[in-house]
Amino acid sequence: MSEPTGTTEVGSHRAAPIVGAGRAPALTARGVTKTYTAAPVLLDAELQLSFGEVHALLGGNGSGKSTMIKILAGVVGADPGGTVEVAGGAEPTDLTRWSAAEARRHHLRFIHQDLGLVPDLTVAENLFIEASLHARRGLVSWSRLRRDAEDVLARFDLDLAPEALVSTLSLAEQTLLAAARALHDVEPGGRAIVVLDEPTAALPSGQADELMSAIRRYADEGHAILVVTHRLGEVVAVCDRITVLRQGRVAATGPLADRTEDDLGSLITGVDAATEQRTARATEPHAGGAHDGLRLQGVRTDTLEGIDLEVRPGEIVGLVDAGGLTGSRVLRTVFGLERLTGGTVSLGGRPLRLRNPGRAMAHGVAYLPGQRLREALFPGLSVGENVLLASLPAHRRGGLLSIRRQRSAAADAVRRFRVHPADATAEVTSLSGGNQQKVSVARWMVREPRCLLLEEPTQGVDIGARAEIWALIADAVDGGAAALVVSSDYQELATHCRRVVVYARGRHVTTLTGADLTVPAIAEVVHHA
Numbered sequence: 001m002s003e004p005t006g007t008t009e010v011g012s013h014r015a016a017p018i019v020g021a022g023r024a025p026a027l028t029a030r031g032v033t034k035t036y037t038a039a040p041v042l043l044d045a046e047l048q049l050s051f052g053e054v055h056a057l058l059g060g061n062g063s064g065k066s067t068m069i070k071i072l073a074g075v076v077g078a079d080p081g082g083t084v085e086v087a088g089g090a091e092p093t094d095l096t097r098w099s100a101a102e103a104r105r106h107h108l109r110f111i112h113q114d115l116g117l118v119p120d121l122t123v124a125e126n127l128f129i130e131a132s133l134h135a136r137r138g139l140v141s142w143s144r145l146r147r148d149a150e151d152v153l154a155r156f157d158l159d160l161a162p163e164a165l166v167s168t169l170s171l172a173e174q175t176l177l178a179a180a181r182a183l184h185d186v187e188p189g190g191r192a193i194v195v196l197d198e199p200t201a202a203l204p205s206g207q208a209d210e211l212m213s214a215i216r217r218y219a220d221e222g223h224a225i226l227v228v229t230h231r232l233g234e235v236v237a238v239c240d241r242i243t244v245l246r247q248g249r250v251a252a253t254g255p256l257a258d259r260t261e262d263d264l265g266s267l268i269t270g271v272d273a274a275t276e277q278r279t280a281r282a283t284e285p286h287a288g289g290a291h292d293g294l295r296l297q298g299v300r301t302d303t304l305e306g307i308d309l310e311v312r313p314g315e316i317v318g319l320v321d322a323g324g325l326t327g328s329r330v331l332r333t334v335f336g337l338e339r340l341t342g343g344t345v346s347l348g349g350r351p352l353r354l355r356n357p358g359r360a361m362a363h364g365v366a367y368l369p370g371q372r373l374r375e376a377l378f379p380g381l382s383v384g385e386n387v388l389l390a391s392l393p394a395h396r397r398g399g400l401l402s403i404r405r406q407r408s409a410a411a412d413a414v415r416r417f418r419v420h421p422a423d424a425t426a427e428v429t430s431l432s433g434g435n436q437q438k439v440s441v442a443r444w445m446v447r448e449p450r451c452l453l454l455e456e457p458t459q460g461v462d463i464g465a466r467a468e469i470w471a472l473i474a475d476a477v478d479g480g481a482a483a484l485v486v487s488s489d490y491q492e493l494a495t496h497c498r499r500v501v502v503y504a505r506g507r508h509v510t511t512l513t514g515a516d517l518t519v520p521a522i523a524e525v526v527h528h529a
């Protein structure tokens, strides 16, 4: 077995085979090509995984990461010509003959973003879905189910009660439970290949660290782990090797070595990070103007217990949830989605009558829900149409000229948000997840709102477009809007917000600002809330 060389950057040449330091090869996929319509979205790509390593699969939105994973899972067929070789398998298998059953037989396990857990069932029932059906019919005893669940939980070092409902667990705990479920039938001491698709995308930073530590532990126990993520900090902290896809080709592969987040950013975008920083517009924290922006006074709902908050025009204020989804509920209340039982909400010095979202929108309020709650984009319609639909009232007012202006705004949004492919006529559901997220954000930005309510605006979005989204929020507030952003990415909040408000269970905990507004400070407050 060859020892690792430095990271191989690949131009038009195929990557030299590299295997992790002294580790046994787990899986090698070669010549992976996939064409959906015209141009291939993966082209002659190669991926090598070893037991005992955490391997990051990196790349911009639409670079082909999910497609690679789906091919390995046997749920999307590759074009002819590729092979996959797994430990214990005899010869490399032609990828066109690879199937979900083959993948499972060779101990490949997949944990998708939608974890596939049933929220209203218990931890034990979710671990053993089939057995729990038998238990309901009296064919298996509950005490046996509970004992088996306790064994699995102990084996995976999970401090969860077998009878707890999954809906009461944190997202990190749910992800760990999904991992335990995926792995529990691999015999103790056995080795699996575990693939996790953006497992930390929806997690607050503290929970993300917890999950990444568990992932590291699984690798140290001998499993091979492949993880897709846009959070480069966790790659630097936890991963051993990387493979970077750029427009469907492997741009680099090999040990992480001493690469920094900036180095990874350069590999992903193909642009030197220093150049990128010079061209990206700075988004300094915003101070806010003197006029009245958004003001909440003593706001009460079924879940909020007297919230006071002021966001001036020109100001970006971050909201962090330490429990109870309070930040999200504040946004939903301002948008007229939760019933006010006390207090007032005003915008520009005038009270908002929050009967429904239509009224909020008429007052210039825009709301981007978190991904889990997000209404789907309109399938069957193009990217441009999806962007334009949000600004229909402006069309009606302005007639033809406005339509032309809005069309060019859609084309502009596609370009500025680096939607890939950069084609406003592409069908929106053919876009990768991160690109759909960019379209969702763009839809609200073209309305030029007075008040922006954004939940996890950069979730699943690649490094280049993240900067663009924050720059566009900064543009909106420069134009006089007030912005409230709920985010689990403390780094982004500390960088771009003037103030960060931490809530827990319906109440205000603290507000961080100035020199006190740092990532460790946010994490500390959340930890103790």
Ligand SMILES: Nc1ncnc2c1ncn2[C@@H]1O[C@H](COP(=O)(O)OP(=O)(O)OP(=O)(O)O)[C@@H](O)[C@H]1O
Binding pocket: 036, 037, 041, 059, 060, 061, 062, 063, 064, 065, 066, 067, 068, 420, 421, 430, 431, 432, 433, 434, 435, 460, 462
């Ligand atoms: N069913 C499909 N039909 C047509 N094109 C598709 C389909 N699924 C994916 N694509 C295209 O394939 C390309 C790669 O998408 P993929 O989902 O693999 O990207 P990704 O790297 O996972 O992106 P992200 O970081 O946004 O999740 C994209 O250009 C996408 O538009």
